[in-house]
Amino acid sequence: MSLALQTFSTVKDANAALQAAGTRYLGGGTLVVRAANEGDVSTSSLVRVTDPGLSQIAVAGGKVRLGASVTMAAIASHPELAALAPAARAVGGPAIRNMATVGGNLFAPAPYGDFAVALLALDATVVTGDGETPIETFLAGRDTTRAIVTGVGFASPKAESFRFLKVSRVKPKGVSVLSIAALLELAADGAVSSARIALGCMADRPTRAKAAEKALLGCKLTPQEIAPALAAAGEGIAPITDPIASAWYRAEVLPVHLGRLLSN
Amino acid sequence: MAKVPVQFTLNGSEKAEFIESGTTLLNALRDKIGDTSPKGGCHQGTCGACSVIIDGELRLSCLTLAETCNGADIKTTAGLAEGGVLHPLQRAFLDAFATQCGFCTPGMITAAKVLLDRTPNPSREDVVEALSGNICRCTGYEPIIQAVLTAARANSQNAA
Numbered sequence: 462m463s464l465a466l467q468t469f470s471t472v473k474d475a476n477a478a479l480q481a482a483g484t485r486y487l488g489g490g491t492l493v494v495r496a497a498n499e500g501d502v503s504t505s506s507l508v509r510v511t512d513p514g515l516s517q518i519a520v521a522g523g524k525v526r527l528g529a530s531v532t533m534a535a536i537a538s539h540p541e542l543a544a545l546a547p548a549a550r551a552v553g554g555p556a557i558r559n560m561a562t563v564g565g566n567l568f569a570p571a572p573y574g575d576f577a578v579a580l581l582a583l584d585a586t587v588v589t590g591d592g593e594t595p596i597e598t599f600l601a602g603r604d605t606t607r608a609i610v611t612g613v614g615f616a617s618p619k620a621e622s623f624r625f626l627k628v629s630r631v632k633p634k635g636v637s638v639l640s641i642a643a644l645l646e647l648a649a650d651g652a653v654s655s656a657r658i659a660l661g662c663m664a665d666r667p668t669r670a671k672a673a674e675k676a677l678l679g680c681k682l683t684p685q686e687i688a689p690a691l692a693a694a695g696e697g698i699a700p701i702t703d704p705i706a707s708a709w710y711r712a713e714v715l716p717v718h719l720g721r722l723l724s725n
Numbered sequence: 726m727a728k729v730p731v732q733f734t735l736n737g738s739e740k741a742e743f744i745e746s747g748t749t750l751l752n753a754l755r756d757k758i759g760d761t762s763p764k765g766g767c768h769q770g771t772c773g774a775c776s777v778i779i780d781g782e783l784r785l786s787c788l789t790l791a792e793t794c795n796g797a798d799i800k801t802t803a804g805l806a807e808g809g810v811l812h813p814l815q816r817a818f819l820d821a822f823a824t825q826c827g828f829c830t831p832g833m834i835t836a837a838k839v840l841l842d843r844t845p846n847p848s849r850e851d852v853v854e855a856l857s858g859n860i861c862r863c864t865g866y867e868p869i870i871q872a873v874l875t876a877a878r879a880n881s882q883n884a885a
Binding site: 463464465466468487489490491494495497498499507509534553554555556557559560633634 | 745749769783855858
């Protein structure tokens with residue numbers, strides 16, 4: 462079994478090569494080379510792009526733009542992305558974080574893809590050659606998309622409004638039991654005026670806790686007032702079962718961890 | 726399948742080889758170039774035994790394609806000793822009995838080297854974090870953590 466790697470300087474040329482059967486895009490290698498090492502023979506050819514623009518981070522005017530080849534390590538160490546550092550550090554160990562990319566994380570199957578959970582809570586926009594797609598739409602269609610992701614964009618979150626939690630059994634580096642990202646706006650009296658909550662491992666890809674978001678509106682972040690939101694957190698979820706945890710366990714502990722994230 | 730040329734610096738010396746496209750850096754280093762210090766453990770990015778330093782950054786050679794390393798500066802544990810004298814990390818690993826079967830050791834040492842290059846006086850937490858991508862099934866980790874802290878102290882005493 463062997464792979465052939467094709468290197469292009471532009472996304473446009475690579476996109477054309479990617480249309481051939483059995484061809485996948487090579488980012489950091491942590492998904493596609495891993496699959497090949499595991500014996501996945503469905504991929505015979507890899508395509509990569511060396512355009513340095515794909516590795517750029519731009520923070521300006523309250524907007525963040527991350528190129529698809531930006532690594533988790535680059536995000537974790539960027540002074541203007543401190544709010545996102547916990548989510549970037551949640552991915553792998555140091556070597557994986559030097560390799561794993563923003564673009565690849567969008568395609569990582571559960572229990573991986575913790576950073577994409579953060580991007581879903583941030584309502585990011587996914588940029589491809591075909592244009593811009595809301596991340597929720599993108600994730601729903603990711604199995605069939607053939608366009609190369611060039612980057613993601615989102616409004617820079619205020620540190621106090623963005624929260625992220627990853628639960629794993631091994632510390633400091635372990636595979637997710639679950640991950641949760643929440644973007645919360647609070648009114649002057651402390652009541653939640655807007656909420657966007659994304660969950661990892663609660664489906665085969667990041668998913669939103671829409672019932673909990675709705676139940677949280679107008680609530681102060683006290684144990685009593687968030688109780689209805691926690692009760693609603695499991696609505697519509699279909700957690701994965703893997704060697705880390707069963708679907709039953711993940712569903713049972715989700716409200717507990719969501720409660721901790723919201724009330725600290 | 727057509728072979729492709731790769732050329733990089735390995736532990737300070739120029740290497741050039743023709744490899745099959747899609748060959749991992751781990752296989753190129755071990756089977757073509759003869760540096761067997763990076764180990765193939767899981768080939769899945771989980772165990773860290775294949776860790777090498779590429780342009781100053783810790784990477785997993787089992788998930789890196791050799792062709793993407795053209796022009797890179799690659800360092801492995803095999804290149805750490807100078808003139809028959811072990812690197813302080815290697816000496817500390819020996820002294821602390823931080824190697825048992827030894828399979829994880831080259832990965833541990835490359836991970837620790839990157840840490841000490843950037844953080845000469847790391848805290849215990851820094852060491853645990855730096856080694857968090859490397860699995861050891863023998864030692865229970867404690868001797869390894871102590872070895873890295875000892876090497877850091879030895880380095881700072883030499884520098885003083």
